[in-house]
Amino acid sequence: xxxxxxxxxxxxxxxxxxxxxxxxxxxxxxxxxxxxxxxxxxxxxxxxxxxxxxxxxxxxxxxxxxxxxxxxxxxxxxxxxxxxxxxxxxxxxxxxxxxxxxxxxxxxxxxxxxxxxxxxxxxxxxxxxxxxxxxxxxxxxxxxxxxxxxxxxxxxxxxxxxxxxxxxxxxxxxxxxxxxxxxxxxxxxxxxxxxxxxxxxxxxxxxxxxxxxxxxxxxxxxxxxxxxxxxxxxxxxxxxxxxxxxxxxxxxxxxxxxxxxxxxxxxxxxxxxxxxxxxxxxxxxxxxxxxxxxxxxxxxxxxxxxxxxxxxxxxxxxxxxxxxxxxxxxxxxxxxxxxx
Amino acid sequence: xxxxxxxxxxxxxxxxxxxxxxxxxxxxxxxxxxxxxxxxxxxxxxxxxxxxxxxxxxxxxxxxxxxxxxxxxxxxxxxxxxxxxxxxxxxxxxxxxxxxxxxxxxxxxxxxxxxxxxxxxxxxxxxxxxxxxxxxxxxxxxxxxxxxxxxxxxxxxxxxxxxxxxxxxxxxxxxxxxxxxxxxxxxxxxxxxxxxxxxxxxxxxxxxxxxxxxxxxxxxxxxxxxxxxxxxxxxxxxxxxxxxxxxxxxxxxxxxxxxxxxxxxxxxxxxxxxxxxxxxxxxxxxxxxxxxxxxxxxxxxxxxxxxxxxxxxxxxxxxxxxxxxxxxxxxxxxxxxxxx
DNA sequence: TGTTTCACTGCAATCGATTGCAAAAGCATT
DNA sequence: AATGCTTTTGCAATCGATTGCAGTGAAACA
Numbered sequence: 001x002x003x004x005x006x007x008x009x010x011x012x013x014x015x016x017x018x019x020x021x022x023x024x025x026x027x028x029x030x031x032x033x034x035x036x037x038x039x040x041x042x043x044x045x046x047x048x049x050x051x052x053x054x055x056x057x058x059x060x061x062x063x064x065x066x067x068x069x070x071x072x073x074x075x076x077x078x079x080x081x082x083x084x085x086x087x088x089x090x091x092x093x094x095x096x097x098x099x100x101x102x103x104x105x106x107x108x109x110x111x112x113x114x115x116x117x118x119x120x121x122x123x124x125x126x127x128x129x130x131x132x133x134x135x136x137x138x139x140x141x142x143x144x145x146x147x148x149x150x151x152x153x154x155x156x157x158x159x160x161x162x163x164x165x166x167x168x169x170x171x172x173x174x175x176x177x178x179x180x181x182x183x184x185x186x187x188x189x190x191x192x193x194x195x196x197x198x199x200x201x202x203x204x205x206x207x208x209x210x211x212x213x214x215x216x217x218x219x220x221x222x223x224x225x226x227x228x229x230x231x232x233x234x235x236x237x238x239x240x241x242x243x244x245x246x247x248x249x250x251x252x253x254x255x256x257x258x259x260x261x262x263x264x265x266x267x268x269x270x271x272x273x274x275x276x277x278x279x280x281x282x283x284x285x286x287x288x289x290x291x292x293x294x295x296x297x298x299x300x301x302x303x304x305x306x307x308x309x310x311x312x313x314x315x316x317x318x319x320x321x322x323x324x325x326x327x328x329x330x331x332x333x334x335x336x337x338x339x340x
Numbered sequence: 341x342x343x344x345x346x347x348x349x350x351x352x353x354x355x356x357x358x359x360x361x362x363x364x365x366x367x368x369x370x371x372x373x374x375x376x377x378x379x380x381x382x383x384x385x386x387x388x389x390x391x392x393x394x395x396x397x398x399x400x401x402x403x404x405x406x407x408x409x410x411x412x413x414x415x416x417x418x419x420x421x422x423x424x425x426x427x428x429x430x431x432x433x434x435x436x437x438x439x440x441x442x443x444x445x446x447x448x449x450x451x452x453x454x455x456x457x458x459x460x461x462x463x464x465x466x467x468x469x470x471x472x473x474x475x476x477x478x479x480x481x482x483x484x485x486x487x488x489x490x491x492x493x494x495x496x497x498x499x500x501x502x503x504x505x506x507x508x509x510x511x512x513x514x515x516x517x518x519x520x521x522x523x524x525x526x527x528x529x530x531x532x533x534x535x536x537x538x539x540x541x542x543x544x545x546x547x548x549x550x551x552x553x554x555x556x557x558x559x560x561x562x563x564x565x566x567x568x569x570x571x572x573x574x575x576x577x578x579x580x581x582x583x584x585x586x587x588x589x590x591x592x593x594x595x596x597x598x599x600x601x602x603x604x605x606x607x608x609x610x611x612x613x614x615x616x617x618x619x620x621x622x623x624x625x626x627x628x629x630x631x632x633x634x635x636x637x638x639x640x641x642x643x644x645x646x647x648x649x650x651x652x653x654x655x656x657x658x659x660x661x662x663x664x665x666x667x668x669x670x671x672x673x674x675x676x677x678x679x680x
Numbered sequence: 681t682g683t684t685t686c687a688c689t690g691c692a693a694t695c696g697a698t699t700g701c702a703a704a705a706g707c708a709t710t
Numbered sequence: 711a712a713t714g715c716t717t718t719t720g721c722a723a724t725c726g727a728t729t730g731c732a733g734t735g736a737a738a739c740a
Contacts, residue, residue: 013690015726016689046453050725050727051695052727054394055727061454069422070416072415075415079436082436091433091435092433093433094434113387113388251621355697355720356720356722369717372719394696394724396725
């Protein structure tokens with residue numbers, strides 16, 4: 001592997017001059033520079049980034065920690081992020097923290113040891129698991145931007161979709177369709193000011209509709225969601241609509257309703273959350289809420305690169321809330337008048 | 341950020357001794373070593389990998405190039421690979437080469453400049469785009485392992501699923517179900533000895549069934565697949581089964597058949613390829629062929645790490661063929677006797 | 681011709697680790 | 711106490727870049 005020294009010998013100059021020439025410095029004679037550049041090009045010289053990183057104390061690398069790729073929401077996000085990171089001239093070091101984010105701490109340590117210039121941390125359902133270490137790292141000057149909300153997120157830069165508003169939109173959508181008897185299959189997580197379930201409930205409440213306690217489930221797995229559906233459909237009166245915490249649950253719900261001989265949306269409407277690509281493929285296509293994920297990824301990455309370049313060094317941490325929109329498809333319809 | 345020198349001062353020894361102590365070398369007195377390790381731990385010292393990488397001429401980083409994450413096949417693969425890479429103690433640098441692998445060359449250059457220890461290159465439909473550069477890089481000693489087949493793949497280590505056998509299994513499955521009038525919606529790519537379409541055709545031929553030319557489409561997009569379906573269903577006699585090149589196409593096909601009022605599998609059977617997670621979610625659940633992706637990822641990563649550690653330095657490039665299995669679900673059934 | 685100026689170029693330090701080799705220290709043996 | 715042998719430690723080179731500072735040479739001016 002060629003180094004500066006080798007090019008220097010060929011050009012009959014010192015390695016310093018080669019370094020300057022390749023960097024396009026005006027400190028080197030134009031003729032000399034062109035000659036050096038030509039030689040370097042001929043020889044296929046490429047800078048050794050490792051050495052460069054050590055000297056410059058920066059790596060042009062951004063670390064990304066995301067929980068997993070099995071949940072189809074994340075690949076979509078990671079794809080967008082990777083594209084933006086690449087466009088910004090950084091390399092991406094990817095760490096999957098695991099479904100329960102159990103590797104989050106290790107990932108952070110690893111990224112720190114590798115001296116990445118900044119970290120994008122996508123928190124999952126468990127919030128910020130390695131919060132102590134992350135806080136220390138952040139305080140010691142490592143730029144970190146979070147995606148998702150967790151208690152204490154306000155101390156950092158973070159980006160999130162406006163899930164609360166999305167949930168309100170769903171609530172209004174269902175009310176407009178005449179639903180009054182609505183069930184929730186949520187998750188046992190609470191995202192504070194961005195919580196889907198509580199926003200949904202309070203929006204309904206503000207319009208005079210309340211959720212029956214036996215129509216409100218918090219499920220931690222697909223299996224639990226199936227059980228919830230089985231119990232829900234035997235309550236009387238049966239709910240005419242189900243709000244599922246996320247598309248992946250909504251899909252399971254639809255499947256189970258179908259298995260039970262109920263038609264969606266004729267007998268029961270189902271609405272999800274996230275706008276997964278698959279949501280439009282299932283039958284019936286899922287009514288859902290989502291936000292423009294590219295916009296979200298762009299805000300995410302830009303905020304980090306701004307922090308890295310120091311332009312925002314002194315600025316207070318801020319949150320970026322990306323709007324969500326309702327995407328009505330086939331799984332939601334008018335409330336059935338006579339639940340059979 | 342603390343460095344060896346700092347710990348050395350605190351311990352009253354030289355930085356060399358600290359380095360050795362932390363590496364667990366026996367060249368340092370046990371008592372001294374324990375004292376140093378304790379101090380380093382108290383101070384939260386972590387080695388600077390960048391400096392270490394420069395000195396050791398290795399980065400403990402593996403580069404992964406994959407086309408994209410929009411096609412749901414890749415996230416599944418990337419997840420498995422990332423897990424294996426992590427378990428092996430390497431970091432992962434991810435590059436998405438784009439749907440048409442247009443960034444493949446840039447990604448390779450970047451990985452080389454960052455001196456990754458080895459490269460996992462997942463080729464897409466376009467084969468190896470940056471073949472000249474990749475070949476040169478490989479010859480110059482960079483370990484590279486490929487996933488997927490392309491002309492010339494035999495010169496490298498590569499891993500692939502046994503698509504040819506999978507296609508044969510589909511052929512036999514359809515024959516057993518009594519299908520004789522079968523259509524193909526393939527892709528205009530040819531994967532040589534692992535080609536799905538040609539294996540499918542020849543397996544059928546060897547059992548006395550041939551494909552009508554007007555029942556054989558090569559489509560490059562979902563839209564083209566839809567058009568193909570529209571034309572297929574108006575041919576007489578209408579085919580009783582469709583073999584789709586991949587699950588994502590099969591799903592589109594099902595959707596379009598449904599829209600045309602045809603029932604799957606009662607009127608037409610549909611079989612895909614890849615065993616995407618979604619395949620079991622769509623209705624009807626898709627009969628498909630897949631291989632154990634974890635096994636494939638493991639073989640992929642292990643081969644690379646073996647090359648890196650030099651154990652296989654002299655060994656000839658070899659291919660690893662991962663078996664595929666048929667997964668019969670609901671989208672395939674007995675041939676309809678009287679196509680309406 | 682001697683001096684000043686300015687455009688280039690090279691020397692050498694630096695980034696933070698690892699490691700061969702030499703030196704020092706410890707200990708036993710005579 | 712002198713010698714020899716081990717064990718332990720430190721010096722200094724090295725990895726391959728970047729860059730402040732000093733030095734060179736030529737042109738310009740007196």
